[in-house]
Amino acid sequence: MKKYLTYFKIRLIRGLQYRVAAYAGMATQFAWGFMEIFAFSAFYRSNPSAFPMEFSALSSYIWLQQAFLALYMLWFLDMEILEQISSGNIAYEMIRPIALYPLWFLKNLSLRISKAILRCFPILLVTFFLPKPYGLALPSSLTTLLLFLASAALSLMVVVAFTMFVYIFSFYTLNSAGIRLVILSATELLTGAVIPLPFFPEKIRMILELLPFAAMQNIPFRIYSGNLMGPVIVQALLLQVFWAIVLIALGSWWLNKILRYIIIQGG
């Protein structure tokens, strides 16, 4: 256990080094968030009654999305692992007495957390002070905040467990860029990254909300903004636990299977 934690810590500290890049990224995210909110507010003005959530809830959703971009965006991958797979350097990893699945899982976790720590606080802080419906609102109660935190942690598990499949699939191709792009662009819409899930038509949304993609950013952001309330939250959290377990179990089984038969070309 200790060796995994050490890996986690090393990666976390390394990720915290790139501060200038983080500031530049933050500026981009501010601008991006504002443009999103302007677009939605134009729709809101056109037809307020068709808006499926409170406008302030939507603003909170978008700012949380921007603040925690590094935590929940699926395309955020560890290039080092992909490099190892395609170059064959994975052999060095395999001779170490460490199981690969938990190692990669923790590497991804620390990479995401370190990026998010650098970026989230300034964004959260500034958006708290924006004028009323456009800024990040405070959660309605302490319970909501705690539920949000629990659900945010679970989401991160589901996201990382899902991206593990991207690494797994890239074992099968020489150049993983293609397969990566297909997986990521096919799923982006389903997570609620393009438009939040409440904006989908009712029937489609009901199906989508059962998929693992809905167990990612969708649930914590909607808990925080008060869009999900009451017993639905418990259901949503259970769904997250379910998908986290399923994805992790399937992923580690699959990776082990591959590692047993993998052939590394010499060189």
Place this chain on the structure above:
Amino acid sequence: MKLYWKYFAIHLKSQLQYKVSFLLMILGQFLSTFSAFIGLYFMMQRFHQVEGFSYQEVLLCFAVVSLAFSLAECFARGFDTFSTMIGNGEFDRILVRPRHEIFQVLASKIEFSRIGRLLQSLFILLVVIIKTPYLWCFDKGLTILLMILGGTVVFSALFLIYAGLCFFTTDGLEFINIFTDGGREFGRYPLSIYGDSILKFFTYIVPLALFQYYPLLYLTGRSNQPLYIFFPCLSGLFLFPAYLIWKTGLKRYQSTGS
């Protein structure tokens, strides 16, 4: 020009070598545009119109912008990945060759997988044109054509600026993404919906509105000002500051030495 076609053929052949990967890239490009389209479709289904613009009109916007973007990304991709070129010293080799450096950077990379995005946008554009008879006349056709060309030029100029700034920073600046990727994402809707100051910004500073919003006013009959047809040509002026940034950067270029 002949040389460019030679590069063109070589790039095409080399990218077709990895067939599966190439097809997957095309599919991926297709899907990412498609999810943007679905997002737009669901929004318009729910709201029917945005600031007075109907679904067909918004779709026209979406198709033109994403067509222009995919063309720019296909041909000007060399600038988009310019930071690697500086980083690994490839640019030094370009400087010693007897051809213009912009030409060589342009020819160094042609991204054919963008056809996934291109074909889809073209398809949407054609469907919109077929469905809206008021577009069937010479001046409106010309307007659409100029919009696409103007858009390609503006996006290419943005890539050129991005590359020019790499001379100063060595690494790419994420901030310019707001205008390239952001321009593509937010250009799906007519730029006026974001409010007056944003529209002014995208008219005078980064002229996305010159090829998107103003010609659209003419296309949809909101304005009878025939000058709007040629507004996309005006956006070509954006190439000058872009070129200036590139030139200034080039003058103070020091090799990274690797």
